[in-house]
Amino acid sequence: MNQSDSEPLELSIVMPCLNEVETIAVCVEKAQRSLQSLKIAGEIVIADNGSDDGSQRLAANLGARVVHVSERGYGNALMGGIAAARGRFVIMGDADDSYDFSRLEPFVEKLREGYDLVMGNRFRGGIKKGAMPPLHRYLGNPVLTGIGRLFFGSPCGDFHCGLRGFSREAILTLDLRTTGMEFASEMVVKAALRGLRITEVPTTLSPDGRSRPPHLRSWRDGWRHLRFLLLYSPRWLFWYPGLALMLAGLCAGIWLLPGPRTIGGVTFDVHTLLYAAMAIVIGFQSALFAVFTKTFAVSEGLLPGDARLTGLSRQATLEAGLMAGAILFLTGLALTVYALGDWGERSFGDLDPRRTLRLVIPASATLVLGCQVILSSFFLNILHLKRR
Numbered sequence: 080m081n082q083s084d085s086e087p088l089e090l091s092i093v094m095p096c097l098n099e100v101e102t103i104a105v106c107v108e109k110a111q112r113s114l115q116s117l118k119i120a121g122e123i124v125i126a127d128n129g130s131d132d133g134s135q136r137l138a139a140n141l142g143a144r145v146v147h148v149s150e151r152g153y154g155n156a157l158m159g160g161i162a163a164a165r166g167r168f169v170i171m172g173d174a175d176d177s178y179d180f181s182r183l184e185p186f187v188e189k190l191r192e193g194y195d196l197v198m199g200n201r202f203r204g205g206i207k208k209g210a211m212p213p214l215h216r217y218l219g220n221p222v223l224t225g226i227g228r229l230f231f232g233s234p235c236g237d238f239h240c241g242l243r244g245f246s247r248e249a250i251l252t253l254d255l256r257t258t259g260m261e262f263a264s265e266m267v268v269k270a271a272l273r274g275l276r277i278t279e280v281p282t283t284l285s286p287d288g289r290s291r292p293p294h295l296r297s298w299r300d301g302w303r304h305l306r307f308l309l310l311y312s313p314r315w316l317f318w319y320p321g322l323a324l325m326l327a328g329l330c331a332g333i334w335l336l337p338g339p340r341t342i343g344g345v346t347f348d349v350h351t352l353l354y355a356a357m358a359i360v361i362g363f364q365s366a367l368f369a370v371f372t373k374t375f376a377v378s379e380g381l382l383p384g385d386a387r388l389t390g391l392s393r394q395a396t397l398e399a400g401l402m403a404g405a406i407l408f409l410t411g412l413a414l415t416v417y418a419l420g421d422w423g424e425r426s427f428g429d430l431d432p433r434r435t436l437r438l439v440i441p442a443s444a445t446l447v448l449g450c451q452v453i454l455s456s457f458f459l460n461i462l463h464l465k466r467r
């Protein structure tokens with residue numbers, strides 16, 4: 080039941096639309112039946128993203144409110160529709176008739192209970208034959224959902240269900256920015272990181288009613304979702320791999336410093352020691368990237384504040400970083416001088432690489448780490464500068 084613009088609404092049903100003339104009418108009619116059966120003050124908002132097949136006119140004739148969004152992209156269309164919505168709650172879903180807008184009662188009930196985000200779960204509600212490609216059903220969605228649950232502690236079992244309801248006010252506070260298909264991931268990720276109340280309800284997925292191919296491109300959009308999840312989790316992208324690499328390199332280096340080691344007839348010597356030193360340096364750089372990324376993301380409002388990062392920032396002052404870097408650099412310099420002295424004892428003639436490199440490799444690695452710490456300390460303090 081639509082009301083005048085001056086009257087408050089409880090629910091806005093928002094559908095992004097790009098050339099959906101074959102299915103837009105049935106979606107609007109189902110949504111209207113839902114509003115009538117629920118006896119809820121609501122509206123249907125069509126966020127049109129540049130249709131040229133008459134979808135907008137058809138939707139408007141059926142009583143929906145059409146909002147024109149000129150910037151192309153799934154995320155842009157939805158952000159435009161959500162911004163224009165007048166309801167306290169919003170339920171969004173695709174306009175391809177794959178979701179049943181006539182069965183929205185579970186979403187409304189959970190929203191009225193106080194949940195900020197109510198996700199549909201197609202794996203619990205049922206996926207009809209031909210509704211989801213096997214690649215999406217058995218690989219794409221389970222893998223991306225698993226990554227999302229692991230990285231961000233999300234309770235969702237279907238990370239990419241397009242039918243979802245939310246408190247408009249709560250979602251607007253998330254400052255969603257992605258313009259494409261990864262918008263769906265951004266909403267769930269930021270909701271989990273900000274501590275919003277999230278739940279799921281079963282929903283059914285049906286084959287869409289269009290004769291044309293869908294806008295979704297499996298590998299391209301799957302990679303965009305995965306890329307987004309990685310970029311929003313510096314811990315899993317940089318910190319954990321960096322720590323693992325440093326630990327592996329350190330253990331291998333300590334094991335090889337005394338001399339060659341043989342396992343199963345294979346001898347590991349200074350060549351492996353060199354790779355161990357490289358692993359330490361690269362791992363340390365990766366860990367630094369995690370700190371830089373998290374610091375920047377928090378300062379720009381992309382990620383919520385982190386008490387551990389705040390505590391680290393208070394201790395890792397510029398002076399402390401310079402001191403630590405200087406100690407590492409001087410240690411490397413001392414090892415270098417010792418190696419030169421050892422060479423001098425041999426009248427600067429031929430050297431045994433196995434002996435010399437056991438001094439030179441740790442010296443070089445420590446010099447590099449010292450320089451990294453000094454330069455990174457300056458850069459980290461630049462990131463902490465207050466900006467208007």
